[in-house]
Amino acid sequence: MNEELNIQDDQIRVIGSARPVRNPGKPPGKPPRNPLLLWILAVVGVAVFAAVVLLAMRLRVTASSGEDVFGPVEFESQHISFQATVPPVLLSRDGQGPGTGPCVERIDTLLGGIPLQVLIPHGGEPSLKLGLPDAGDPSIILAAQAADVRRDNQGVAGSFVLQGRPLSWGLSEMGYCGIIEGVVRIGLADSSPLFEEATSSGGYFFRQVPLVDCGVPVGNEMADKSIRKALCDMAGEIFMAVTSSRESLRDFSQALVDLGVDNAVCLVDGPSYGFYRDVDGTVTKTGERTGVPSRYENYIVWSVPSSKR
Amino acid sequence: MKPALVISKGTELFRFLPESILYISASGNYSFVYTVDGRNFMISLQLGKVEELLASQLGGDAKIFVRIGRTFIINTDYINSIDISEQKLLLSDCMSGQSCAIYPSRDALIHLRDYIVDQVSKMSSDPDE
Numbered sequence: 123m124n125e126e127l128n129i130q131d132d133q134i135r136v137i138g139s140a141r142p143v144r145n146p147g148k149p150p151g152k153p154p155r156n157p158l159l160l161w162i163l164a165v166v167g168v169a170v171f172a173a174v175v176l177l178a179m180r181l182r183v184t185a186s187s188g189e190d191v192f193g194p195v196e197f198e199s200q201h202i203s204f205q206a207t208v209p210p211v212l213l214s215r216d217g218q219g220p221g222t223g224p225c226v227e228r229i230d231t232l233l234g235g236i237p238l239q240v241l242i243p244h245g246g247e248p249s250l251k252l253g254l255p256d257a258g259d260p261s262i263i264l265a266a267q268a269a270d271v272r273r274d275n276q277g278v279a280g281s282f283v284l285q286g287r288p289l290s291w292g293l294s295e296m297g298y299c300g301i302i303e304g305v306v307r308i309g310l311a312d313s314s315p316l317f318e319e320a321t322s323s324g325g326y327f328f329r330q331v332p333l334v335d336c337g338v339p340v341g342n343e344m345a346d347k348s349i350r351k352a353l354c355d356m357a358g359e360i361f362m363a364v365t366s367s368r369e370s371l372r373d374f375s376q377a378l379v380d381l382g383v384d385n386a387v388c389l390v391d392g393p394s395y396g397f398y399r400d401v402d403g404t405v406t407k408t409g410e411r412t413g414v415p416s417r418y419e420n421y422i423v424w425s426v427p428s429s430k431r
Numbered sequence: 432m433k434p435a436l437v438i439s440k441g442t443e444l445f446r447f448l449p450e451s452i453l454y455i456s457a458s459g460n461y462s463f464v465y466t467v468d469g470r471n472f473m474i475s476l477q478l479g480k481v482e483e484l485l486a487s488q489l490g491g492d493a494k495i496f497v498r499i500g501r502t503f504i505i506n507t508d509y510i511n512s513i514d515i516s517e518q519k520l521l522l523s524d525c526m527s528g529q530s531c532a533i534y535p536s537r538d539a540l541i542h543l544r545d546y547i548v549d550q551v552s553k554m555s556s557d558p559d560e
Contacts, residue, residue, distance in 0.1 A: 131500035132538035134546060137493040138486040177462060191559055236472045293473055312461075331457070341499045345536070 131345050168226075185264065226264050226398040226425040227311040230366075233377040237366035240381075241398050241408075246424030248301050250284055250326040257397045257405050257420050264398045266351060266362055267390035269328040270294070276416045280329030283320040289418075290427070297332030298389035299353055299422070302327050306360045308334040308353060308385040328420070331388040333375045342371035350374040351389040351396070351408070353422065356382055362389065364408055365390075389422070396421070434489050434529045436464075439501045440475050453522050453531055454505040455481055462524055467509070480503065501541060513544050 129135055155292030224245030231238050246263045255265040270279040271407075280294030293312055300307045302325040307316060310332040321326040332340040334351050347368040353406050363381070365374060378386050389396075396408040436447045445464070453465045457478035464472045464481075474481065480505060484494045498504045501519075511530065513524040518537050521528035535543075 129498060131536045132537055132542070133500065135498045135544045137482055137489075137496040137498060137504065138491070138548075291470075296461065341490060344458065373524070 131343075132314040135359065145383060145416040171285070194315050195201065197399050208370055221340045223401065224263050225401040226424075228389050228398070231381070233380045234373075236369055236373060236377040238377060238381070239366060239408075240361055241364065242361040243398075243424040246325075247427050248306050248360070248422060248424050250282075250301065250328060251421045251423045252284060252289075253420065253421075254395070254411070257396075259405065259425075260399070260400065261426045262397075263426065264396075264425055265421050266353075266364065266396035268299070268353075268420050269393040270332060270390055270417050271416045271420075276418060278328070278418045278420060281327060282329070282420065283325065283327035283419075285326065286321055286324035288317075289427045292329075295331045295387075297330045298327065299330065299387055300327045301422075306353070306355070308355045308360075308387055310340065310385070328422075331371065332386075333371065333388055334378050334383050334386040337379060337384050339375035339379050342375060342396045345370050345372075348392045349409075350391050351394065352383075353389055354378060354379060354381075354383045355418070356384055367412065434492055436481075436485055436488055438474055438476065438481070438484060445472055445474060445544070449489060449506070450508070452496075452506050453509055453524075454503055454532070454533065454559075456504075457502050465531060467527055467529060468526045470528070478502070495541065499539045503533055503535055505533070507547070510543075510547065511526060513547075515540050515542055515544065 128167065186223060206315060224243075227242040229240040229242070231240060241264060243264045250268060251265075255262050255266075268284055271277070272279050278290040280292050281288065281298075282290040284287070296310050297312065298309055298314045298316065300320050302316065302319050302323055309316075314327075315326075317323065317327050330353075331342065333342070333353075336341060347370050350365045350368075350369050350371065352363045352374065354361050363378060363386070365377075365384075370376075375386075392409075394409045397405050397412045398408065399405050433448060435447075436449065436452065438445045444558045447464060448468065451468075453467050455465070455478065458475055460475070462474045462476055462481050463480050464474060466472070476484075478496050478498075478501070482498055485496055485504070488511070489496075495508050496504050496508055497507050505520070505522060509522045509524055510520065511525060512519075512521040514521075515537060518540060519533050520533050520535060520540060521530055522533065
């Protein structure tokens with residue numbers, strides 16, 4: 123793209139003008155200078171230069187004397203996004219897995235400085251549900267808000283199919299999730315045959331912001347940060363990932379790629395309500411319930427099949 | 432034919448009169464055009480390309496459109512309210528009953544507000560414009 127058309131999120135530009143407008147009331151030209159700021163930067167620059175010179179002199183003394191004057195230096199880990207896959211740091215694992223009965227296994231990990239909770243449902247069947255799921259219902263092992271609810275008319279944003287019945291149509295986002303005969307499929311497309319398949323087979327379908335497509339982060343340029351939640355597919359295993367800190371969509375997408383996720387879409391982020399049940403039956407909430415729920419508030423839910431209760 | 436935003440790609444052609452566009456939003460490699468009648472159209476172009484087309488096809492008439500950050504191009508004729516504290520920009524033609532709220536960055540909203548105020552003061556000082 124033309125260099126002149128680059129724009130930052132805090133800038134505006136009148137279409138047809140070459141440059142972003144930072145201070146619309148002032149004449150175009152060089153940005154205003156703040157003399158005080160320049161003085162402060164100059165003083166800091168001189169101080170840094172002096173410190174570097176002093177350190178260099180001390181190190182020269184250290185090299186000649188053989189003594190370690192300052193001792194070992196430790197650096198704090200920094201939040202750096204890598205293009206290449208970085209090995210995740212496993213913080214904890216609750217040890218639950220297949221064979222322990224329907225439950226959610228939780229893995230806490232750290233990827234590029236982003237703390238993630240990975241919630242893996244074992245033994246439950248996925249579906250979509252309208253309305254608040256009951257955390258006291260022992261058959262529900264994992265619940266999270268799925269599709270966004272429109273702010274204008276409180277309807278579901280984008281195409282939505284509930285047990286074969288389309289409740290909403292439209293392309294709100296390019297990402298999609300289809301649940302056909304208990305199998306979750308996640309992808310990115312403006313038109314997905316899963317919508318028709320869900321309609322004809324009694325399945326489920328919803329649209330959401332795409333995060334990862336075939337192992338590649340999807341470009342999400344919005345810089346705002348929030349607690350992020352995603353539905354992920356890694357080599358056919360479906361799980362939910364939740365950040366423990368506020369992150370941008372871009373950094374979240376990269377962390378999921380670093381984790382090895384093949385495809386992922388957002389779930390409703392921020393403090394959206396949800397919960398999971400571990401092998402002991404303990405329920406942990408992943409968000410808080412605030413305000414009056416919309417009648418189209420919807421959840422992706424993993425529940426124990428009636429035959430296995 | 433009236434000046435319009437015309438986007439032709441592959442087998443599709445879209446034509447939008449400037450007064451029909453409420454705002455345009457970016458979504459990865461795609462853009463969505465939201466019209467005053469409540470519909471939205473997905474365009475297989477990045478927002479920067481749409482901006483170039485607006486500037487080249489509408490000429491001076493393109494000035495009603497303002498790009499906000501990397502995500503939005505809005506039609507300033509439909510700015511209904513700017514709420515800095517809620518970081519909300521409400522767009523509406525105030526006639527059809529359709530309105531849309533978008534949530535750009537706070538700094539961008541401040542710049543937009545200052546721009547609108549500046550334009551109003553210019554019009555007040557030079558009523559012939």
